[in-house]
Amino acid sequence: MIELDDVLEARERVQKTARRTPLEHSYTYSSMTGADVHLKLENFQRTGAFKIRGATNRIATLSAEQKDAGVVTASAGNHAQGVALAATRAGVDAKIVMPEHAPIAKVKATRSYGAEVVLSGRDYDAAADRAHEIEREEDRTYVHAFDDEMVMAGQGTIGLEILEDCPNVDTVVVPIGGGGLISGIATAIKEQKPDTRVIGVQAEGASSAKESLERGERVTLEGVETIADGIATRTIGERTFEHIREYVDEIVTVSDPETAMTIVHLLERSKTVVEGAGAVPLAAVLFEKFDFDEDETIVTALCGGNIDLNTLTNVIVRGLVETGRYLKIRTVLTDRPGALEDLLEIFTAHRANIYAIHHDRTSRDVNMSDTEVEIELEMRGPDHVEAFLADMREAGYDVDVLA
The missing domain is CATH 3.40.50.1100 (Rossmann fold)
Structure with missing residues (x-):
């Protein structure tokens, strides 16, 4: 403790x-x-x-022999950057194992601070297993991301x-x-x-x-x-x-x-x-x-x-989406002139701002006399979304909420 x-x-x-x-x-x-x-x-x-705080403190307390041998660690990203910078400032060689799917920005940043990055494993724990192998193989000091006094x-x-x-x-x-x-x-x-x-x-x-x-x-x-x-x-x-x-x-x-x-x-x-x-x-x-x-x-x-x-x-x-400010819907229109205009009257009445419309006559999910429409909308909140969808359904449209 x-x-x-x-x-x-x-x-x-x-x-x-x-x-x-x-x-x-x-x-x-x-x-x-x-x-x-x-x-x-x-x-x-x-x-x-x-993470730079803990990494700096740990590396500052290494012996001269440990500093000469270098350090190794595993991290999803933030500890990696902390160890990389702390080691570079202390003149210590650092090797960092990060999960294969670690965020690209964190991988690039870790390398920019002077450490060698090894990508291995699907998550932190798998990366840690590889880091411990390197610890044994190269006699480096393992700088744990959290379980270290x-x-x-x-x-x-x-x-x-x-x-x-x-x-x-x-x-x-x-x-x-x-x-x-x-x-x-x-x-x-x-x-x-x-x-x-x-x-x-x-x-x-x-x-x-x-x-x-x-x-x-x-x-x-x-x-x-x-x-x-x-x-x-x-x-x-x-x-x-x-x-x-x-x-x-x-x-x-x-x-x-x-x-x-x-x-x-x-x-x-x-x-x-x-x-x-x-x-x-x-x-x-x-x-x-x-x-x-x-x-x-x-x-x-x-x-x-x-x-x-x-x-x-x-x-x-x-x-x-969670705050009711973005809505993506799908509905089906009869494939005739003016059908989209009729739909857009509901949008205008509710002052729903359109980001994008995708109009697909070739979809296999609808009758040949119909067309499928996907629409992305800017909304003003959950109440706005609820009222808008209610009016669309009342007007006879079958609406699927996609997002």
């Missing part, structure tokens, strides 16, 4: 490389929830995520900053993948302000920490499925599990649609880009996944902003 002194010592090493990130009060989310919501903007950190202590420096910038905080909400971040933050928070709650958040499709806490033993999932790739781990660490049991008050989960909507909220309302893992703490607050009082001071740790642009595009569309 790490202690507060470990975190305080880590700060002396970490501050030479990592930035002290802002903690901002959000009028928008405070108004939406009734709580006093603050955002710890760790997505503004060097390399775009908190010095890594946890480095991440805990975020907790020190939260208490310094918001000493009256009641609840700190932190994402959980393998548990290193929340272990460090919870240690720093609870050993200075024991009455402050620490809430962990996982994706529904990667909920090993929640299940482990409920069962009282570490659980390994058969697989994970979530847009929050930064916390897509099948199990938590042995060391982190002990810290979670000791210091974390509750663990909740959020769905991918809720995460997507939160990413869109942050883009639109706060002008802030976060990845899925960075959005889940705020999603837990916005969708009331745990109980909190009116005016309760809540800090959400937005842990990273390294989202792949293709993923971001999909997330934005999904978020717009």
